[in-house]
Amino acid sequence: MRSINRLNEEIARWAFEILFKTNEEWKIAFTNPTAGPWKTIKANSLIDNTEGEVYRFILEEDRPDIIMYNDQLEAIIIIEAKDSLEKLMVGTQAQKSAAVVVKLANILKSKATNHFWKGRENYSVILGLLWGSTDNPETESEKNKLYDYYRSLVAGEEIVDSDLVIGVETLYKDENLKCTSYFKDYSGTQAPFGEAIVKSLMK
Amino acid sequence: MRIKLLSEIKDNYLIKRVYSCPCGKGRVLEEQDYTPGHRDAFVWIECKKCQEHYKIDYGSSNTKWRIIHDYTSYYKTKKDTQKNDNSRKDNSMRQIEIWADSFHEGVWCCDNICNFLSEIGYDYRSNYINGFIPHYIVSKNGNDEIEFVVYGSYKSWNPMPSPIKELISWGKPDFVAFDAQNNKILFAVEETAATPTGNQAMQRCERQYGSAHLRIPYWYFVSEYGEHVDGGVRRDNIWPSIAAIKLSIIKRTPCIVLHYSDIDNVEDYNSGNGLGLLFSSLSKIIDNYVRGKDEFDHMETLLAQQYKEMTDFISSQWENVIDFLPSERLLKQAGTADAISRFALDAPVTGDDALKSQILVWPLTTGVPSDVLEHQQGKDLIKYDALAARLESDISNNKCYILSNNAGSGKPTTKDKIEGWIDDQRRLFSSGAKLNPPAAFTMSIDDFPETDNGNIHVTTSKNIVYLYDRWSDLKVAIELAYPRLRGRLNDIPDDKPVFMYVSNSLKPGRLFGDPFTGQLSAYSTCFGKFDVRDRAVVAYFPHQVHTQAFGRNGRITVNKGTTLYKELTDYLIFNAGVAVSLKNAEVI
Secondary structure (H helix, E strand, O other): OOEEOOOOHHHHHHHHHHHHHOOOOEEEEEEOOOOOOOOEEEEEOOOOOOEEEEEEOOOOOOOOOEEEEEOOOOEEEEEEEEOOHHHHHOOOHHHHHHHHHHHHHHHHHOOOOOOOOOOOOOOEEEEEEEEEEEOOOOOHHHHHHHHHHHHHHHOOOOOOOOOEEEEEEEEEEOOEEEEEEEEEEOOOOOHHHHHHHHHHHOO | OOOOEEEEEEEOOEEEEEEEOOOOOOEEEEEEEOOOOOOEEEEEEEOHHHHHHEEEEOOOOOOOOEEEEOOOHHHHHHHHHHHHHHHOOOOOOEEEEEEEOOHHHHHHHHHHHHHHHHOOOOEEEEEEEOOOEEEEEEEEOOEEEEEEEEEEOHHHEEOOOHHHHHHHOOOOOOEEEEEOOOOEEEEEEEEOOOOOOOOOOHHHHHHHHHHHHOOOOEEEEEEOEEEOOOOOEEEOOOHHHHHHHHHHHHHOOOEEEEEEOEOOEOOOOOOOOHHHHHHHHHHHHHHHHHOOOOOOOOOHHHHHHHHHHHHHHHHHHHHHOOOOOOOHHHHHOOOHHHHHHHHHOOOOOOOOHHHHHHOOOOOOHHHOOHHHHHHOOOOOOOOOOHHHHHHHHHHHOOOEEOOOOOOOOOOOEOHHHHHHHHHHHHHHHHOOOOOOOOOOOOOOHHHOOEOOOOOEOOOOOOOOEEEEOOHHHHHHHHHHHOHHHOOOOOOOOOOOOEEEEEOOOOOOOOOOOOOHHHHHHHHHHHOOOOOOOOOEEEEEEOOOOHHHHEOOOOOEOOOHHHHHHHHHOOEEEEHHHEEEEOOOOEEO
16 A cells, blocks of 8 residues: 655545535535546536536636535535645735636636526625645644635635635544534624535535 | 765756665656746655655745654554555455545546446445545455555655656556556546547657557557537647557557547547447456456457457548548458457467558658659748658658648747747757857848748648658759768668658757657557568658757757657758757767
8 A cells, every 4th residue: 555645736636525525515616637528517407407518628728626516505616735834825826826717717707607506696706725744633723824815816816706705624644534614704794604515615 | 864965967947856765775857847827846765664764844835845853654554554455355455546536536537447447347446545545445345455545736745665766757648547466557547628629639649659568458548529619610630649550569558549429529538439448348347356357358359349440440431531542442341440459469370460560650652642742842931941851852752752742731829939939949059069060140131921811830841641662862952952971871771761751840849859759659659660671760840950859968858759769860950951860879
């Protein structure tokens, strides 16, 4: 058996994604590995439950790391992932990631006539952040700093539900990976929605 | 614990350091990655003994690390191994490791192989080791026969087996099946969802060459039809398929290009014959492995079917790409695919050898159909370049020929990008050692003509491939364009035919990266590097400087590009007429 050399983005993201092999509530519409037949956003039609293409990224187009949706909660999370929380804050990363979330929110909003997306165009679009940690989880204060910064970048964008930010931490400890979800409510009223999201993500 | 630094090399944005391991019998390897927009470090221990007792500790840092004595991991691993062994029904079950660029690709490989195995009487089940490592157990008649463990993201795992390390130094295939027991790679696969336009399909061909060179069976799975950004549908180009056929014959190892999609279902993995043929082959190799047979037992027909798909594709597509295809009739002939398959299995029969000197061999000018040759004339350049001008005039003089009289030009770019590029190249040029005879950096923004909308043309000649009958003719052209090289390029016999490759690129990182590394490896193979009557290979980069091939220590930078160029080229000619022989580590 090989051991992890070090936790990187691919492993941190994968550990989260596989939760949804068995989670009935959330569907992954897009994931951004290095290559392969995964360059399109796909969804199951609300009309006939068939799966098909919603949007295809063109070459070198900026794309998020994960897009997922929940038909019961009528929510979409667009996630930026990095192997550490620190890297989510480095340089212009946050600006780029926030811009991608806004761009994708607009694209998904415009897909009302797409057979596979129709009915989801008015779902809440929430910004998600995923990072990896080794041995110890990040502190509350580091997480809050991260959420606050990203939130400030989408606060003026109506297309994104900026009252909530979702965080996912993949902790690598003792050869095992464990994912934990968090939320931060900025409105004072969205906590129940945030709790429902986090609870359903970890099902 | 302090360990001894043995060497340090700068490789583009990577700094690679090698240390002695704690016991002194192996090594610790470090890669610090300074790629713009990315900062990362990977460290791994290359010593079986030290792997048991030490580990790399990054703490909370992304880039700093230390090696620590790990008093728990060895015993814990032992205990875990025992636990796993107890859970097996059959202790003889063998393990195949699937190393992949991403977990998705590794899982995609295992899912498809297992589905195909289930059609021939196997069952399978899957789970996740440690909650995230994909793990498949394949059984037959109630006995567990083989397990697959997926390691996604090559460099994230310790220890990386040396055959995989060697393979990925030639370029990383998307997934590789590794038999750890026998320290052997069973197959390598590159699959791409990229639209097959421009250089997309070509830019992965260095992996094809690397696998063939190491005699690892290789499949390249690519879309036949793709939708271009302009909305039009494009069909894949022929060079990866031609190179794969030639490599199969030369290296006597399967090297196959399979297509998915069709004209009505562009870029659809499930359309066309490719997916079925790919996983029929991979699952057959696994089935042979389980049954203790030769890896290619009973695969001749299956491989021949794939070579037939490739020859049919080339036959139906070449006229859209080039003016003539050598051995066109032979390609269509019944039995050709069977003979290629026998070569790939290293089992040619009497009579097959003739194929090697006939199939897809680009001839001397005397062998080019006269109507094609008559129509080929040198053309004016878009941006003047002394050597490119001579290459074009040599077409008119029948000293060389080109692939098509209808080559297109490269995309113009913005003025500020070119100015930035020229400044960078000037700096790099002046960082090199003084040359004798002296060479002067000559690139200037004034040399690049403007387009109607204010952008800048970077194309010199539209042609990028010139096939010369004799090195002496090309040498004259080079010496006239760059007198400082007169009498100094003496490694190639005068009578030897030459393939001359031109890249006008001005984009950073491309010289020894994508797509030119892949393009040059495919073209070198296609145009005769390994033919019975072989061609020398010379590459010309009018807008790049030679110092990019060397590190600060004056040694050749080690990366997949220099590895391939060293293997495949005789001379590289750079701006200012500086020639480099990577084989001889010589700047001329």
